[in-house]
Amino acid sequence: MILKLCIVLIALLASSYATRKLPENFMLGAASAAYQIEGAWNEDGRGPCIWDSYTEEKGLDNGYVAADSYHKWQDDVRNAKLLGLNFYRFSISWSRILPNGTINFINQKGVDYYTNLIKALKAEGIEPIITLYYWDLPQYLQLLGGFLNSRLVEYFEDYVRLCFELYGEYVKYWLTINEPFTICYDGYGSGGNAPGLQQIGDGVYQCAHTVLKMHARAYRVYDEEFRDRFNGQVGLVINSEWREPKSNSSLDLEAQERALQFSVGMYANPVFVGNWPQVMIDRIGNRSAQEGFTRSRLPPFTEDEIAYINGTHDFFALNTYGHYMVEYQDDEPISYPSYDFDRSVKTYNNLIPSGFMLRKKLNYLQERYNPKAILITENGYRTDDILNDADRIKVLKDFLGNILDAVEEDNINVIGYSVWSLIDNFEWGSYKAKFGLIRVDFDDVDRKRTWKDSGYWYQNLTSTRILDD
Template sequence: MQSFTLFSISLVIVLATSYSDAFTINDFPEDFLFGAATSAYQWEGAAEEDGRTPSVWDTFSHSDDKGNGDIACDGYHKYKEDVKLMAEMGLEAFRFSISWTRLIPNGRGLVNPKGLNFYKDLIKELRSHGIEPHVTLHHFDFPQALEDEYGGWINRKIIEDFTAFADVCFREFGDDVKLWTTIDEANIFAIGAYSQGIVAPGHCSTPECSTGNSSTEPYIVGHNLLLAHASASKLYRLKYKNKQRGSIGLSLYALGLSPYTNSKEDEIATERAKDFFHGWMLKPLVFGDYPEEMKRIVGLRLPVFSEEESEEVKGSSDYVGIIHYATVYVTNSRPTPSLLPSFYTDMGIDTIYIGNSSFDTSVSTPWGFENFLEYMKQSYNNPPIYVLENGLRMKHKSTLQDSERVEYIEAYIGAMLNAIKNGSDTRGYFLWSMIDLFELVGGYEKSFGLYFVNFSDPGLKRSPKLSASWYTGFLNGTIDVVTQEITQLQRNLSASSSL
């Protein structure tokens, strides 16, 4: 899920065609995983088939005119075709999520046999092609039934239901899945869905939302997400880990954060933004409690961990999943007493500049990515990291020549390699996205895919873009990133592919 519209954005263009010295895949550690990613609601389609019931995203996406995931890429029926494309590209791993309502239609209780078989078949297909499955349990799409019954993530009841859902997944798929992410983008989910109301289930305090409280709900939800993650992690370690030998982590949306000026105010504001945006989840996971600055500013609106909860959350992630796209520039804000408190007014950021608001041009700040990995090493004891999403959004149009995306990917992989050489324990990289998807914020107008999907074609034909050809060459070791001629790739693509 790409949450670029979560900010008021201004134009700061930074172009980059390369970032590192020449490198190939052989410069990475031998066990490093390169893959690509999707999520259930954005890829599967088949929204009303074989026992699946609505998630909050079904409800939310049908409330506007941006499109929905009723059909999406039809991955539910075309998964074998897509896995074949992955294998041809040389992917070592594929990240996908499990639809809670496809597996357990009522949110709790009976397992849906057809949903269970779909995921078993998908995992088997991946394994048969030598592709490592990386499974996310919650990618923004929890059951509408639980939202209706008790308010979903604003109620602690969901911790028990989520843990039961996780238990089914571990039991049924864990012999073949060694990498589990419990919650996708925990920080952005809590902010976007419960402070701004721009993603499902759409809670906020403005007239655009029919329910919600922007001053309290994001913090309540963030707290419950951490407790649910810790509960699922504890279950996995006690019941499954010794036999299945897997790893479990939580992911967050990670921005490079840099002061807009060298003023003391902007430097302090940047550190505060790091505490709010990253430390909110990372401090409890690594040290057992929220950042002190956050506790001071939010006060009684910020939930408190009991001693037992603190111990359960601390150390509950074997790794941290990172979703990263851009670096932003931070200036300090002046408090506006008339504004109702919310996450962003609490954080106190006046302006965040983030590349280009449409993301249709080559906007690259790989130094911010490298700096973030260094920040993780210095501030959070250098945890194992999987980069679960990274990529460039462009207009979804009938062109396969996405050279800007190739340049972006080159620069960010190079920045990641620099961080690894400097000691970062980064272990995997997943491009978003494997193919063009239904984007949760932007619908079908913009896309990130390595493969173009013709959504006007009843067969939803997939066609490789230049970026797919580049990634294939990189993965098979034939591309030297700095010296590779993109124009040659373009000629090869034009000769072999057409829409």
Template sequence: MALNAKCVTFPKHFLLGTATSAVQVEGAWNEDGKTPSMWDDYFHNSGGNKTYRYYLDMDTSLIEQYKCKGVQPRLVDEYKGMAVYEVPASKVIDEEYFNFNADIAADTYHKLDTDIQLLKDLGVQAYRFSISPTRVIPDLHDHLPGQKGIDYYNKLIDKLIENGITPMATLFYYDCSSDGNTFGGLLHSHIRTLFEGYARLCFENFGDRVKYWTTSADLHIVAEGYGSEHFVPGFQEHQFSGFLDYMAIHNILLSASNAYRMYNKEFKAKQQGEVSIAINGTWFYPKDPNNPEHRRIAKLARLSTFGMILHLLAKGEYPKEVVEAVEKNSKREGFKTGRLPKFTEQEKEVVVGAFDFIVFNYYSSIKVRPLTEEELINEPNHKRRDRGYFMEFDNICPAEVYDGFLNCLKYVDEVLKQPKIFIGENGFPENDDVDNSDKKVAYHTGILDKLLEALDQNINVIGYCVWSFVDTLEFTFGYKKKFGIYAVDFEDKSRPRSKKNSFSFFQRLFKTKQLN
């Protein structure tokens, strides 16, 4: 639906809402039959000596041992654009290494009625949440479902609908089970069988009311921890990056695509729902736009991150620039075998077009330049060598962040040939004990202005969710970055909520669908 560029009102059927994920807000990490996820292991064993054994499904059977190290966390590439008008994210160091976990988080598991009322007061039309796999299938395989977990999500879905809020459910949000991880998790092809059984159980139990599904969160970020110590499951990057992280992308994309095909075959006719896949995007600007090498590396940065997922969904093939970059780096480093898993013709048929709509998540944009030869030599992460760019988080202005969002939408629209798009996450991080409400409102106003421009250009965006409903555990950043519309007091075991000073802006937006 085209709008006049001056219009500040969103279309009648446009869904506005907010979002969270299970591992970041639910807490109750071992209650009612829930078994540990990789994140539980990651937080509980950080800095310890626990040894994990992984069985990797590759050309030859490999068994590798990995010891978690007590290293300081750093940003996992451009995850969630933590540097928006803030201290350069690449310089963020947590001196108290992982003195936090997801055991209680925001305690939404025990505050369902309270939170539904808060969502109603906020005036949202949609609420995006994720289902914890280890709640609904505690023992890995779908023959032993977790009834209390199923009951919890049924209650959540029912209460959302009772209050006029559209439930939007994500099946996988970074929280593979601990048991699944013992045989390699996303590295083993068996994960596709497990994911299909899990997805089917969710469709069977919730699909009569949930009409908007997302198979998996941000694919290229989901895979980061298979080549980095700084994200789950925490593999050493100098050994595994550029190998296992690519393999993880391969398997989770096939798992998600199989689930989409299965829904269409077994559930679509009766349930009439739609299934999406989520992609986290960052726009990469050349540090020096007049330098051809800077322009080239900015394009490669896009193609080797979220652009790679778009191209796989469009053609079942990696962008040629990515293939060439990986091959060039392999030759330079002396690797004799390929590192990008190839999709078979049968797999391509499964992957291409495996979505009804795209969930697109955006936080910020970044300026990049090529790595120097010295930086390439000293970079321990093989995949970052493949990508070949250096990120400068502290050299971006608000206008470039907003324009970058519109650039991303245009790019998705172009590559996937005018798909339906839902903005699943978009947020501004506030530091602990700092009120940045004015900056937060300005950020969302700037983004939403560009969203209205996208609609006016006939880019088919059907909805928008703010990250996040309440303050959350921001993974390796702990509880220091606050994205919530409602504040959570994490020092109080009862986890009380309160309205932030920006609350009225979001409430007015959701209730009127007008950007004032």
């Protein structure tokens, strides 16, 4: 009898450790982006954007049809409802409502598309979380200089004010700009993303300077003109994979901190602390002087600009996928200007999904920036084109388990989690990478949707709120 009781107790204890309950107010959602799913690139008045031009120029796959969500948005809302999502994060295509990016012509059909989508989500009890800019700059504004033109701040102000006015009564969470590091490094440094410019020495920093002022302007517009009416929250979506030092040597730890400050710190420091990280100011300034420049390649902020940008956050919006290994390396000799030389860290480009590394990152963000809350706006795992995506389920469990550890043991206020992505989509030049909970058949003219195993698993998670370890 005693033996049986012991077995029962052991079984009960094992069961309690095998399942974990999500906090009741912890939001579960899924994400997408306009250019990656909507298609209808030249329909109903939408203007061209930089990804239309870039994919044509490079001969890449494009988002002309994508998942055809412009026509199948009701299917996407239906699937979001069946998944049991608390929220759905999507973006507004700037050129769908302002075809050339400026306020002189408002495209009513584009306005109506997002109105219908937002109202349908609200009717199903799903909170819309809207990204105002997700990489698809109107081509007309790129011809004016894009993110290298500081007047983009004013064009963005007009655009976001319109969005706040149109949709503010329905939207409680606004994301101003998605992944500024990717916008600036890949778009204006390496040339690997639209608009494909290779200005690694100064374009990256000029872009970042403009992005931060754009974000701050959007935040201030909402804060001063709309917060009292709509009581929403606004944040900047910052992406940075965790950098793990190769060893615990002081030099490798220095390299880790430098790598983080030249990525997440480049955008978080001005918003949460004030001004560029000091290590960036010092290193870029010193190398610029040695390179023969009369001033730093890092554009300075005025004191007024520092104060204007600082504090423009209601939460920390984080996109996170994996981590890199980094180690110290000696500075490169002075030659041509380069962000990579300014940073000077050896990086092993093996992006590895790890929930434990995510927990480290959450602790780092809490310690450095002390945000009011953290909202994980993207996290996911790439697979092949399969329905039995057990690997994705395993990775998502790992991430969510470590997020719960951060909440329960480290007292970090993570308020929600958004899996990337709701459906398979156009992954910036290719359709090979599959991130969706729901498969899209891109060979089918109807873009048929089929649930994957991970979709059913996520549906169970949203229903039971229990994470099975």
